[in-house]
Amino acid sequence: MKAAVVGHPIAHSQSPTIHGHWLESTGIAGTYEALDLHPDAFADEIRALVERGFQGVNVTVPHKEAALALADTTDETARRIGASNTLVFTQGKIQARNTDAYGFWENLAPSLTGQTPKRALVLGAGGAARAVLVALQDAGVQDIVLANRTLSRAQALADELAVSARIEPLSWDDAESLMDQQMLPLIINTSSRGMKGENPITCTLAAQTSQTVVNDIVYNPLQTALLQSAEVRGCRTVDGLGMLLHQARPAFQAFFGGRVVVDAGLRHKVERRMGLV
Template sequence: MKKLFGVIGDPISHSMSPAMHNDLFQAYGIDAHYQPFHVKKENLGDAIRGFRAIGLSGFNVTVPHKEAIIPLLDELDPMANAIGAVNTVVNHNGRLKGFNTDGSGYVKGLLEEISTLKDKKVLIVGAGGAARAIYFTMAKEGPPVLDICNRTVSKADLIMKDCPYTVPTRAFDIQEAEGNIEAYDLIVQTTPIGMLPDIQKSPLSIHNLKSGTFVSDIIYNPLETQLLREARKKGAGTQNGLDMFVHQGALAFENWTGIAPDIKRMRDKVLKQLGGLLC
C-alpha cells in the first residue's frame, strides 16, 4: 500500500518539498507520495486529527505551525523539546513524534561556506521557530558573539534564556541592530520577510554593512531575496536558504525511511524547480 507523506503550512504553494521528496521516493524505489497541505492556524487541530485518521506516515511542518503543533503530538525528540519547535513528524504505529532538523540542517549548509563559527560575531534576525533552532545549534558551536534582533525583544530574550549552551549574547530591537550592523561578521535572516510573493520587502536595513560580512537568508524562494541582493552589492558574501532546505530535508527523509539520501540529487532537483524564479 502506498505511503502518504506531506508538508503543512500557510502559505504552502511556494514549497519545493513535494518535488524533492517525490523524486527521492522514486530514486530509492519507495512506494510513497508527498503532498502539500495548506493549513491555516485555526484549522491545525483538525488537520492533525485527519492525518491520524488516514494514517499519514510522516510530514514536515513550516510556518506558522512549528511551535503550535507541539501540544498535538504524542512525543518529542530531545532537541525538538529543548528548542520548542518541530519541523518533522514521524508516525510510529499511530503515535506522532516530533523532530527538529532545522538547526542542524542550517549549520551543516552554512559550514560548507564559511568553515567555522569560532571567529564569527553573529547576528540572528528574527525570533520564531527557525531562529530558535538555529540559535541553539549555533550556540553549541561557540561563536564569540551570538546576538538576536527582533521586533518583539521579549521573544529574543526567551530564546537566550532557554538555550542550554552558554554564549556571549544580547537581544535588540530591529532599529538598534540596524545602527550596529557593522559590528557583525555573519548575519542570519530567519524571518519569512522577503519570501514570495512579497519579494521587494526586507526585514532590516543594512546600509552600514561592512564589506566582507557574510549574509545568510533562510528563504530559498526566491533564490535571491531583496536582503541578499543589497548585501551582494555591498561586497558581502551571501547564501540563500537552499542549503538549509536540502540538509534539513535529508535529515527528515532519513527519519522517515532510514535512508541517508543523495544531497547533490536533492539540490539539483530543487534548483531545477526554481530555475525560473531567480530574481
C-alpha cells in the same frame, strides 16, 4: 509508504517537489502529498493519518506548535526550539522532531571554511530565529547579538534560549549601526524583511569585509538586497534555499528509510517550480 506535508494554506509548500524528487531518484515505492488541514481539525486529522498507515508528516505554518503539543514523545531539539516541523509515526505513536536547526547549519557550514565563528549577529526573533539560535549554540558560537524590530521579543527569546552562548538583545536600528561600524564574522537574517512583498534590508554593511559570512534565510527572492550589499563588500554570501532543502533530508530518511543528498538537480527543480530563475 506514505507521507505528507500538512499546513494551512499548503499550496506554496515545496516539500512535495523535494520528497517527490528523492522518491524518484531512490526508486523507493512511496507517495508524498500536500494536505491542507484546518487548525480546528489538526489533532484529529493527524491521528487519522496515523490510523491510515502514514509514516509521518512534515509540518508547516500554522501547525508547528500544535504538532509539538500533540506528540507522544519529543526529541531534544524540538523541545528546545518549542516547535516541530516533522512528526514521525511509529507503532501508533507520534514523535515530534525539528530538523530546521540541522537544515540551517548544513546550508551554512560549507561557507565557514571549517571554523565556527565565536560571534554572530542574528536579525529577527520569530519562529525561524529559534532554530537558528539553537543551531548556533550547538555549533559552539559563544556570543550572539539578537536584533529585532520589537526589542521585547528579542529580550524574551534571549532569556529563554541562552544556554551555552551569551545572547545580547539589540534594537533593529542599533543592529544597522553595528553592521556599519564593526566587522562581524557572521550575520544571519531570520526576519521576514526582504521577503517578496516585504521591505528590503537596505543597510550598507560598511564595516563588513571578505572575512564576513552573510546568510539570508529568506529564499524568495534568492538574491535579497542584504545579500547584494554583502556581495558589494566582498563578503561570502549564503542564500536560504539550501536550508529548506537540507531540513527535508532527515525527514525523508525517517519516513522512507532512504539516504538522499541535496544536489544541483534538486535545487534547480525547486528554483524552477518557485519561479526563482
